[in-house]
Structure formats: structure tokens, C-alpha cells
Amino acid sequence: MESIDAIKRLAALAQDSRLAVFRQLVKAGKEGLAAGDIARSLGITPNTLSAQLTILTNAGLATSRRDGRSIIYAADYDAMSALLIYLTEDCCQGRPEVCAGLADVAGRAVCAR
Numbered sequence: 368m369e370s371i372d373a374i375k376r377l378a379a380l381a382q383d384s385r386l387a388v389f390r391q392l393v394k395a396g397k398e399g400l401a402a403g404d405i406a407r408s409l410g411i412t413p414n415t416l417s418a419q420l421t422i423l424t425n426a427g428l429a430t431s432r433r434d435g436r437s438i439i440y441a442a443d444y445d446a447m448s449a450l451l452i453y454l455t456e457d458c459c460q461g462r463p464e465v466c467a468g469l470a471d472v473a474g475r476a477v478c479a480r
Contacts, residue, residue: 368453372427376450379426384411385419392429392442399441401434 380386387409392400400408406416420440423429427446432439 376426399439401437
């Protein structure tokens with residue numbers, strides 16, 4: 368991953384409601400959620416949500432598809448994984464104990480699904 372892509376993705380997540388939307392999409396799984404369901408669930412107005420989803424999509428963190436009259440949004444798990452790997456790939460510097468806690472958390476998060 369290029370640093371410019373990491374910066375774009377981190378910037379997209381650096382706002383309260385966008386982070387909440389992204390976390391909602393991550394929880395929803397690969398099936399995703401309709402925009403209206405996200406708005407109701409998080410109490411975000413549709414026009415504000417539209418702007419937030421556009422930023423997340425442009426950063427590569429979310430995808431969209433049409434399903435009838437609805438637009439379904441989903442987290443892009445590959446992009447999320449690439450960002451996390453980029454942020455942590457050099458963390459151990461030959462000392463695995465430095466990242467042991469992170470590996471434990473990652474394992475629990477994956478197993479909780």
C-alpha cells in the first residue's frame with residue numbers, strides 16, 4: 368500500500384459519524400446495509416449520510432451496489448485489512464513481544480464473528 372492511500376483511508380475515518388458508519392458496515396458483514404437502514408440506526412440525516420458514504424467509498428473503504436430501489440453499502444474488508452497491515456507490518460522490529468497484544472486482539476476480533 369502506498370502511504371497516500373493509507374492517508375486517504377485514515378482521513379476518511381477521522382470523523383465521528385464516518386467512523387460510526389464504517390463500524391456499522393463492518394458489523395453488517397459482506398451483505399452490507401441499505402443506506403436508509405444506516406441512517407435510521409445511527410440517527411444521521413440522509414443527506415449527511417450520503418456525504419459520509421461518498422467519502423468512505425472514495426477512500427476505498429466501502430463499496431456500493433444497487434438492489435432494486437435501495438443502494439446497499441458494505442465495508443471493503445480487503446482495503447481495511449491492507450490498511451491494518453500497512454500500519455502494523457514493521458511494528459515488531461525483530462521483537463515479537465512488541466506486537467503480541469495486537470495479535471491477540473486481532474485473533475479475538477476475527478473469532479468473534
